[in-house]
Amino acid sequence: MTRRQAVGAHYGLMDWLIQRVSAVLMTLYSLLLLVIALVNGGIGYELWRSLFANGAFTVASFLFMVALLYHAWIGAREIYMDYLKPVGLRLTVQAATIVLLVAYLGWTVQILWGAK
Amino acid sequence: MRALERPVIKPRPVYLNLVKIRMPVASIVSFLHRVSGAALLVFGIPLLLAGVSASLASPESYADLTQTLAHPLAKLVLLGLAWAFLHHLCAGIRHLLLDLQVGIELAPARRSSVIVFVVSLALTLVVGVKLW
Numbered sequence: 001m002t003r004r005q006a007v008g009a010h011y012g013l014m015d016w017l018i019q020r021v022s023a024v025l026m027t028l029y030s031l032l033l034l035v036i037a038l039v040n041g042g043i044g045y046e047l048w049r050s051l052f053a054n055g056a057f058t059v060a061s062f063l064f065m066v067a068l069l070y071h072a073w074i075g076a077r078e079i080y081m082d083y084l085k086p087v088g089l090r091l092t093v094q095a096a097t098i099v100l101l102v103a104y105l106g107w108t109v110q111i112l113w114g115a116k
Numbered sequence: 117m118r119a120l121e122r123p124v125i126k127p128r129p130v131y132l133n134l135v136k137i138r139m140p141v142a143s144i145v146s147f148l149h150r151v152s153g154a155a156l157l158v159f160g161i162p163l164l165l166a167g168v169s170a171s172l173a174s175p176e177s178y179a180d181l182t183q184t185l186a187h188p189l190a191k192l193v194l195l196g197l198a199w200a201f202l203h204h205l206c207a208g209i210r211h212l213l214l215d216l217q218v219g220i221e222l223a224p225a226r227r228s229s230v231i232v233f234v235v236s237l238a239l240t241l242v243v244g245v246k247l248w
Contacts, residue, residue, distance in 0.1 A: 024212075079154060
């Protein structure tokens with residue numbers, strides 16, 4: 001008997017792996033920011049602006065947000081699978097979460113590459 | 117051998133009262149990993165985006181943001197989010213080490229969960245000192 005559900009886990013290594021790879025990426029980005037702050041004795045407005053004017057840093061920030069949002073999705077789904085048992089409710093909350101997270105990604109793009 | 121034919125099933129105590137249940141330190145760390153993750157999703161991500169957005173929009177909005185964040189209540193929120201981030205990060209690193217079969221015996225696993233607690237609280241304290 002298979003117990004697989006559309007609103008369940010993805011039943012494979014992929015999500016497990018993505019959760020860990022995204023965690024490592026976010027840690028590296030956080031360390032990068034920490035090093036920049038330590039080397040410059042803090043981050044003021046000028047330095048902050050120049051960081052986001054730099055293409056490589058902007059792309060790194062975008063990758064950080066993609067990692068964060070996917071990581072958050074897997075984590076949220078884990079919690080839903082434990083506490084939201086009715087399938088309809090879980091589907092609704094999962095769909096709402098995905099909509100929210102993709103909207104956050106749109107906001108991220110707006111911030112990183114929007115008209116300044 | 118009647119006893120073998122019909123094993124007597126003793127009613128085992130089911131003890132799920134969350135207030136009375138005694139959780140080992142590793143399960144408290146694990147529980148807080150989840151709580152901190154949920155807090156970072158619900159409050160952390162929108163506040164992060166709003167903050168970065170305001171910080172980059174213009175020098176005026178940057179100044180407004182620093183003024184807003186200087187409020188004691190805002191500092192308290194930042195401190196809470198800092199703890200959530202740091203606990204989640206430390207517990208996550210412990211998780212990765214356990215995945216790599218590092219410290220999976222009972223005693224080291226218990227010790228590392230205490231370390232997660234101590235290190236994340238100490239780093240939160242550093243953030244607090246920086247904030248005030």
